[in-house]
Amino acid sequence: MEDFETKLENMTKPDREVKPPIEVKLAIVNAQRSAVLGVWFTLIPCYFLFCAFMFYFFHLDYGVFGSIFALFSMLEKNTMWLVGPVILVGLPLISIILNALAITHFSFDRANRMLRLNIKLRWFNIIILLLSIAIVSLFIGYAFALNIQVK
Amino acid sequence: MMHFNWFTRKGIVYWPASIGGWIIFIMAAVYVVYLFIDIDKRSHSGSDTLINWVFNCLIVGVVYSVIGFLTEKRN
Numbered sequence: 001m002e003d004f005e006t007k008l009e010n011m012t013k014p015d016r017e018v019k020p021p022i023e024v025k026l027a028i029v030n031a032q033r034s035a036v037l038g039v040w041f042t043l044i045p046c047y048f049l050f051c052a053f054m055f056y057f058f059h060l061d062y063g064v065f066g067s068i069f070a071l072f073s074m075l076e077k078n079t080m081w082l083v084g085p086v087i088l089v090g091l092p093l094i095s096i097i098l099n100a101l102a103i104t105h106f107s108f109d110r111a112n113r114m115l116r117l118n119i120k121l122r123w124f125n126i127i128i129l130l131l132s133i134a135i136v137s138l139f140i141g142y143a144f145a146l147n148i149q150v151k
Numbered sequence: 152m153m154h155f156n157w158f159t160r161k162g163i164v165y166w167p168a169s170i171g172g173w174i175i176f177i178m179a180a181v182y183v184v185y186l187f188i189d190i191d192k193r194s195h196s197g198s199d200t201l202i203n204w205v206f207n208c209l210i211v212g213v214v215y216s217v218i219g220f221l222t223e224k225r226n
Contacts, residue, residue: 033220036163040216044209051202067202091213 031122034102038095038128045088045135048072089139092132099129155222165219172222179215183208 048068055065075084103125105118157172158165167173186207187200194200 037220039163040213047209067199071203071206
């Protein structure tokens with residue numbers, strides 16, 4: 001009986017401490033600030049698309065809406081050829097990254113070996129994110145369609 | 152990271168909050184006026200002036216906002 005008691009006393013206790021999940025907070029910048037910058041970054045592509053829409057869909061020009069195309073073709077011919085793609089695709093891409101980082105949070109639950117992705121429902125950020133994705137996919141799709149050659 | 156506290160944000164617009172912010176704001180405003188005069192000198196019509204000027208104003212606005220974003224007053 002004594003032997004049994006000493007055995008019990010010498011037994012190691014199980015570790016009851018539960019380690020908290022590791023949380024990787026990817027919200028590098030404040031959500032509101034990201035949204036504001038996203039608005040500014042999508043403003044010029046939206047202006048370009050508005051002019052294109054009025055020109056091609058409603059056939060309205062009055063010498064106003066067609067000028068934007070002349071401006072961009074002038075930029076292409078000059079040494080500033082990179083300005084157009086940077087403004088129309090580059091800035092919305094930065095907006096996508098900023099707003100995506102502002103609303104997503106990753107947490108790793110070590111006990112269950114599970115990676116959790118949380119998305120905060122900040123509607124302003126989500127709207128800007130979706131708008132930026134739409135702009136980027138529109139311009140990339142346009143570039144693909146323009147350069148595809150059927151042989 | 153250094154904090155400059157040059158601007159405060161109201162809505163989507165950055166307003167100057169210190170002498171550095173005011174210098175940048177005035178420089179941007181003067182540049183926008185200069186752009187209008189310069190574009191107007193070379194353009195062929197009123198709409199040509201406007202479309203080019205608005206486009207350039209938006210670019211100035213983007214650059215100004217990026218500066219404001221990086222040097223904003225934070226609590």
